[in-house]
Amino acid sequence: MKTVLNSITAIILASTLVACGSSSSDDSGSTTPPPVASTKFTYDATDLIANVTTDVIVDGYEILDTKADALYVAAQNLLNNQNQESLAKAQDAWKDARIFWEQGESHIFGPVDSLSIDPHLDTWPLNTTDLNTLLASDTVFTADTIKGLDDGVQGFHTMEFLLFGDGVADNEKAIAEMTVREIEYLIACAEVFAFYTDSLSSAWTVSADGDKEPAYKDYLLTPGNDKYASNLGVVEELVNGLIGIVDEVGNGKIAEPFNTTKDNADTSKVESQYSWNSLTDFSDNIKGVQNVYLGTFANENDSPGLKALIEAGDATLAAKVETQISAAITAIEAIAGENNMPFRQAIKDDDARVRVQAAIDSLGELQKSLEEEVVPLLKKWDV
Known part of the structure; x- marks a missing residue:
């Protein structure tokens, strides 16, 4: 059996050598490489981009703006009805707005960055020293007042501190702990907050920079511009x-x-x-x-x-x-x-x-x- 196998092996080797000799007889001395499978893939992303832009990003900012308006109304109601129920509603309104802001941080580019809306709304840590100094002063709190202050004493975390307390022992501030000055500051902050969320939503749907640019969504939906080439x-x-x-x-x-x-x-x-x-x-x-x-x-x-x-x-x-x-x-x-x-x-x-x-x-x-x-x-x- 071993002799037969050896004979077969010899025949195979001889055939192989003949085949190799045949391919090397080309004048160039080279062989044609085998075809390589392409690693490229194709996909038309038009619908993907349209969906994410309109149904995720734009819708999210529009809902955030609606929630910001609700927070402003809840803050005003708290001044008119200084009770635990009104405080709880204002706290819930803060949490509702927070959801859509935090989810939106997955696409923190465009107007939220170029218009400095991110720091206006969500600067952390909060400057509690300056905030307490303002609350102890005789400053009249209006939207214009808040807009002129540093980002560290406005936005989400300022309103959070006013609504929930310092958070050390609990997060259940009692209405008896909340002063009228705090409520007035809260109202002014909420008004400014709503102004910025409206600006953000408008930048995506109307114009990214006043009348100077198109809506930012258009840059994504129609690439081939100075922001997105494709x-x-x-x-x-x-x-x-x-x-x-x-x-x-x-x-x-x-x-x-x-x-x-x-x-x-x-x-x-x-x-x-x-x-x-x-x-x-x-x-x-x-x-x-x-x-x-x-x-x-x-x-x-x-x-x-x-x-x-x-x-x-x-x-x-x-x-x-x-x-x-x-x-x-x-x-x-x-x-x-x-x-x-x-x-x-x-x-x-x-x-x-x-x-x-x-x-x-x-x-x-x-x-x-x-x-x-x-x-x-x-x-x-x-x-």
């Missing part, structure tokens, strides 16, 4: 927005106050600590990522988000990122534990710190996928 530029802006907020939540908002040990955890760095709304903030930030990724904000249809584009290039990656987004939201919400512990307490609790670290790790995995897999995939997109 659909690729728009998609890169959206992806970078997701990376930015995932990084900010994981490595900033959570990790910085969490620090390396329980003993050096820093509660002063916890955003939205007065209302104990921090974990909701963080969760809403990543829900904003989910909105852009799935294209499903305020609707239940099959309108495309970024996932549709990624799926065209790598279906496995598209599914993985979707799962990682959901996992990050779940991990953030799990920090509170069975006792619904606020974040400022959780970073000082041994068991809760394990859950905090799990959330940081989950966000890190999502960020890595976006940076190291999604971004390179865009280079393979044949726009």
